[in-house]
Amino acid sequence: MCDDSHPYLSGNFAPVQRSLPLTPCSWEGEIPADLAGGQYVRNGGNPLSNGDLQREAHWFDGDGMLSGVLFRRGGGNTGTTEVRPEFANQFLVTDVAAFARGSRFVRRPLLPSIAMLLNPCTTALAFVLTVLRTMLLVLLSRLPASPWPVRKISVANTAVLYHDGRALATCASGPPLRVALPSLDTIGWFNGRAAENEPERGGDTRAGFGGSGALSFMRSWTTAHPRVDHVTDELIAFHSVSVKPYVQYSVVPPAKSSAPARFNLAVPGVASPKMMHDFGVSHGHTIIMDLPLGLDPLNFARGAPVVSYDAAAKARFGVFPRHRPRDVHWFETNPCCIFHAANCWDDDAAADNKNPAGGSTTAVNLLACRLTSASLIFSLGNLPVPAAAPAPPEYAEEEQCRLYYYRFKKEPYTFTTPKIAQQWALSAIAFEFPTVSPLHQMADARYVYGCSTKWTPYSIALGKPAKIDVLAKIDTRALIARGMAHPPQAVKGCVDARTVPEILAAPIKINDDRDAIQLFDMPAGWFAQEPRFVPRAHHHHDGDEDDHDGDEDDGWLLTYVFDESQLDACGRCPDDDHGGAASELWIIDARSMRTVVARVRLPQRVPYGFHGAWFSERDIAAQRPFDRVREMPEAAAAASPGDADAGGAGVAPWMGLGRWLG
Numbered sequence: 001m002c003d004d005s006h007p008y009l010s011g012n013f014a015p016v017q018r019s020l021p022l023t024p025c026s027w028e029g030e031i032p033a034d035l036a037g038g039q040y041v042r043n044g045g046n047p048l049s050n051g052d053l054q055r056e057a058h059w060f061d062g063d064g065m066l067s068g069v070l071f072r073r074g075g076g077n078t079g080t081t082e083v084r085p086e087f088a089n090q091f092l093v094t095d096v097a098a099f100a101r102g103s104r105f106v107r108r109p110l111l112p113s114i115a116m117l118l119n120p121c122t123t124a125l126a127f128v129l130t131v132l133r134t135m136l137l138v139l140l141s142r143l144p145a146s147p148w149p150v151r152k153i154s155v156a157n158t159a160v161l162y163h164d165g166r167a168l169a170t171c172a173s174g175p176p177l178r179v180a181l182p183s184l185d186t187i188g189w190f191n192g193r194a195a196e197n198e199p200e201r202g203g204d205t206r207a208g209f210g211g212s213g214a215l216s217f218m219r220s221w222t223t224a225h226p227r228v229d230h231v232t233d234e235l236i237a238f239h240s241v242s243v244k245p246y247v248q249y250s251v252v253p254p255a256k257s258s259a260p261a262r263f264n265l266a267v268p269g270v271a272s273p274k275m276m277h278d279f280g281v282s283h284g285h286t287i288i289m290d291l292p293l294g295l296d297p298l299n300f301a302r303g304a305p306v307v308s309y310d311a312a313a314k315a316r317f318g319v320f321p322r323h324r325p326r327d328v329h330w331f332e333t334n335p336c337c338i339f340h341a342a343n344c345w346d347d348d349a350a351a352d353n354k355n356p357a358g359g360s361t362t363a364v365n366l367l368a369c370r371l372t373s374a375s376l377i378f379s380l381g382n383l384p385v386p387a388a389a390p391a392p393p394e395y396a397e398e399e400q401c402r403l404y405y406y407r408f409k410k411e412p413y414t415f416t417t418p419k420i421a422q423q424w425a426l427s428a429i430a431f432e433f434p435t436v437s438p439l440h441q442m443a444d445a446r447y448v449y450g451c452s453t454k455w456t457p458y459s460i461a462l463g464k465p466a467k468i469d470v471l472a473k474i475d476t477r478a479l480i481a482r483g484m485a486h487p488p489q490a491v492k493g494c495v496d497a498r499t500v501p502e503i504l505a506a507p508i509k510i511n512d513d514r515d516a517i518q519l520f521d522m523p524a525g526w527f528a529q530e531p532r533f534v535p536r537a538h539h540h541h542d543g544d545e546d547d548h549d550g551d552e553d554d555g556w557l558l559t560y561v562f563d564e565s566q567l568d569a570c571g572r573c574p575d576d577d578h579g580g581a582a583s584e585l586w587i588i589d590a591r592s593m594r595t596v597v598a599r600v601r602l603p604q605r606v607p608y609g610f611h612g613a614w615f616s617e618r619d620i621a622a623q624r625p626f627d628r629v630r631e632m633p634e635a636a637a638a639a640s641p642g643d644a645d646a647g648g649a650g651v652a653p654w655m656g657l658g659r660w661l662g
Contacts, residue, residue, distance in 0.1 A: 002570035007382055007465040008059045011571050012562045013608050015046040015062065020603060022070060022086040022182060029598035031071065031083045032556055032587065034537040037617025039182045040558045041068035042529065043169055044609020045157040048091065048100045049109050058114040058381035064092035064157035064169055067606045069585050070182040085600045092169055092177060093186035093630035095150040099141050102148045102633030110137055111153060115381035117306035124300045148633060152189060158224035159611035163235045164254040165624035166195060167615060170224045172240065172277065175209045181620045185629040192252050192263060198626050209250060211264050215243060219264055227281040229442060236322065238288060239264060240276040242297060247276065247288055249325045267325045269318055272296060275307055280344035280366045283442045287344060287366055290316040292335045293374055309374035311335055311391040319364055319408050331408055331418045334395050334491050337374050342367040342403065342434030342448045343441060363410050363421065367448060367476060369432050370404040372397040380466065397492055403431040403448065405480055425494040426479040427517055431472060433530035437552055446477040447553050449531050454500050467527045470500055471520040471557065473593050478516040518593040525564050531557040533590055534614045557588040560606045573605065581605045
């Protein structure tokens with residue numbers, strides 16, 4: 001008999017509980033030599049405490065797990081082109097995950113589900129009791145004799161990136177967490193100056209993200225999508241919290257730079273707490289997105305959910321020079337939600353990729369995945385979209401999630417007229433999880449890659465999770481030029497109005513006559529995840545950007561895929577004791593968007609997850625030293641509350657109180 005499991009806790013959304021060290025994989029096809037020595041790593045939520053399958057849950061919940069494929073050079077000869085793929089997956093040893101694994105009584109996640117914060121049916125009493133449970137468990141974890149104190153509540157489950165010798169896993173509820181490549185072991189929290197378990201650096205004890213003081217814990221919460229400028233090697237991040245100032249901003253230079261680090265600079269102009277996920281960063285400017293999606297714990301006192309969307313409010317974009325957030329200028333437009341920015345660049349005729357600050361900026365451009373409402377965030381928690389007051393007629397739009405182009409007009413040196421010069425969709429297809437060539441970020445990149453679907457693109461039925469069956473490549477330069485020549489209606493207009501089936505049915509074009517939108521159609525029953533572009537090796541020797549326009553897409557897309565014919569009649573994955581199920585890593589020719597050049601069969605499945613990154617052989621070799629890694633406790637056995645010897649050494653008798661809270 002089939003159960004009624006939550007759609008984001010079942011099928012290939014269901015968590016895996018087994019982690020593997022680097023394990024050889026089989027493959028078919030030819031693995032490109034360009035990948036030799038590098039590693040693809042993807043992050044995602046994977047709940048450790050998963051005993052209650054009927055609980056409220058959201059796709060954004062879950063403890064972070066990294067899943068990676070290392071393309072090891074064969075034969076011990078660093079010059080050989082033979083490549084052998086090896087798979088590893090590891091839980092990120094956050095404070096929350098260690099407490100959950102080491103505590104015998106925790107059946108539900110320590111932290112409240114985002115679904116509870118969204119649900120308009122959540123009562124004030126239920127919210128208060130859930131928050132009190134979390135607070136009591138955190139307090140218990142920090143009493144004497146507890147081996148797993150919870151000092152930071154981040155689950156580090158969203159993205160992964162590389163900066164200045166460190167691979168970092170991220171989540172918006174805490175600072176980045178450093179991990180080791182290629183093992184994927186957890187090293188420790190990174191505060192912008194150093195990470196835990198790194199050798200002492202001259203006794204530098206200065207504060208980093210969050211500063212010092214009573215609110216430093218909250219103000220260290222760093223966006224899940226920091227940006228790294230590959231020209232200056234600066235890390236740029238913002239911090240969105242529920243206390244004033246609601247948005248702060250940090251720029252971290254590399255250790256070799258003489259420039260000072262800038263931590264938690266206030267961004268003026270944000271009037272209330274918001275659910276901010278991403279932002280835009282060009283070589284010269286930053287764009288903060290103040291959208292009408294609120295995240296305010298005090299909402300319950302007003303009879304509203306913690307997370308709420310105001311369809312009658314403005315969407316606001318704050319644009320400022322990278323190092324001067326005090327000079328922000330705000331641009332207003334129709335309400336929307338944006339979770340991911342694809343790219344951001346300056347219009348500057350005197351500048352180029354090798355000298356990005358070479359002239360006076362006249363405009364700042366942004367490509368972002370724009371949703372016309374917050375319905376998707378409710379759908380990802382299997383929640384009905386709450387009824388709301390109708391938006392003013394001028395704001396009325398059909399449900400959509402499209403790649404949008406914004407151009408913020410700028411006069412030399414100062415913003416004199418905050419006006420959005422252009423704002424329209426490039427394509428009518430659903431588009432999310434965007435990525436560009438790493439050599440063209442923050443510049444006028446031609447191609448953006450991402451995910452789409454042939455299914456219901458703008459709304460998801462209750463009980464049906466969102467899945468990716470189409471990968472997309474959009475020639476943004478061509479579509480922007482077309483839109484400039486024949487401007488669509490502001491906000492509601494679209495340059496290319498074709499649907500996914502119409503584009504798939506179009507004749508194949510090659511060379512300079514290629515279609516501005518190219519789609520990779522997954523085989524029936526197969527579903528993909530976010531793709532990551534890796535350029536051919538000759539494009540980045542010695543950091544040289546040999547980026548001829550015709551070569552920008554000369555490389556590979558890497559994505560994890562899953563064949564759902566492996567599910568049983570009830571849509572469940574077989575467990576490991578009964579053969580299990582397995583995912584594959586596909587390597588797709590990014591130029592043609594049609595050829596799978598290699599398929600790597602993994603030793604287990606990779607649940608549908610979030611964001612990944614490519615780490616080159618040079619990145620792995622250049623990692624900073626560390627003294628040790630964090631160890632995940634052994635899974636605790638079910639035992640009596642006062643039994644300190646079963647399920648985790650050193651458990652104090654008072655921890656039995658946790659059984660009542662678990």
